[in-house]
Amino acid sequence: QKEVEQDPGPLSVPEGAIVSLNCTYSNSAFQYFMWYRQYSRKGPELLMYTYSSGNKEDGRFTAQVDKSSKYISLFIRDSQPSDSATYLCAMSRLSGQNFVFGPGTRLSVLP
Amino acid sequence: EAGVTQFPSHSVIEKGQTVTLRCDPISGHDNLYWYRRVMGKEIKFLLHFVKESKQDESGMPNNRFLAERTGGTYSTLKVQPAELEDSGVYFCASSHDKSSYNSPLHFGNGTRLTVT
Numbered sequence: 194q195k196e197v198e199q200d201p202g203p204l205s206v207p208e209g210a211i212v213s214l215n216c217t218y219s220n221s222a223f224q225y226f227m228w229y230r231q232y233s234r235k236g237p238e239l240l241m242y243t244y245s246s247g248n249k250e251d252g253r254f255t256a257q258v259d260k261s262s263k264y265i266s267l268f269i270r271d272s273q274p275s276d277s278a279t280y281l282c283a284m285s286r287l288s289g290q291n292f293v294f295g296p297g298t299r300l301s302v303l304p
Numbered sequence: 305e306a307g308v309t310q311f312p313s314h315s316v317i318e319k320g321q322t323v324t325l326r327c328d329p330i331s332g333h334d335n336l337y338w339y340r341r342v343m344g345k346e347i348k349f350l351l352h353f354v355k356e357s358k359q360d361e362s363g364m365p366n367n368r369f370l371a372e373r374t375g376g377t378y379s380t381l382k383v384q385p386a387e388l389e390d391s392g393v394y395f396c397a398s399s400h401d402k403s404s405y406n407s408p409l410h411f412g413n414g415t416r417l418t419v420t
Binding site: 195197227229234235236237238239242281283290291292293294295296297 | 308310337339345346347348349352360362363395397408409410411412413414
C-alpha cells in the first residue's frame with residue numbers, strides 16, 4: 194500500500210463547477226499537508242499549506258484535513274479553465290522534513 | 305523575488321555518461337531539497353540540505369548520485385554513470401526555515417533528464 198493515495202483522474206468538469214480533490218494516507222504521524230498545482234512542463238506551485246486537522250480557505254480554494262480519517266481534500270469553487278492542471282497533495286511528519294507526495298489528479302475544466 | 309531556478313531545463317545523454325544538474329534556491333533559503341519524478345510514478349524525495357550540510361539523504365537511490373551544496377548557496381546533483389532508469393524530471397525546492405510552520409516548499413520547473 195502506498196503511503197499517499199490519490200485518484201489519478203482525469204477529472205473533467207464544466208466551468209463554474211465545484212471541484213473536490215482528495216487524498217488518503219496511511220501514516221498517522223503526518224501533520225503538515227500541502228496542495229500543489231502543476232501545469233505541464235512546470236514545477237509544482239503551492240496552493241495551500243495546512244497543519245493538523247481543520248479547514249483553511251484562500252479565495253476560491255478550501256483545504257480540509259481530517260486526521261481521524263487520514264483524509265484531506267481540496268475544494269475549488271467557481272472553477273475556471275485556467276484551473277486545468279495536475280493537483281498534487283503532499284504531507285510530512287515535521288515541518289521542514291521531506292514531504293511525501295501523492296501521484297496527482299489531472300483536472301480539466303471545460304469552458 | 306526570483307524563484308527557484310534549475311539548469312538545464314532538459315538534458316539528453318547516453319547510458320554511461322555523466323550529467324550534472326544545477327539548482328539555485330530562492331535567496332536566503334537555507335533549506336534545499338531535491339526530488340524526482342520518474343515515468344508514471346509520484347514525486348519522490350531524494351535529499352535535503354540545510355545550508356551546506358546534508359540533513360537527510362535517505363532518498364538517494366544509489367551511489368551513482370552525488371549532491372553537493374558548497375557554500376550553502378546553489379546545489380548540484382551529479383549522476384555518474386547514468387542508467388536508463390534515471391530518466392525522469394528532477395525537481396529542486398527550497399524553503400526558508402525548517403522549524404517554521406510558515407515555510408513551505410517552493411519548487412523550480414525541473415530538469416527533464418532522458419537517458420538513451
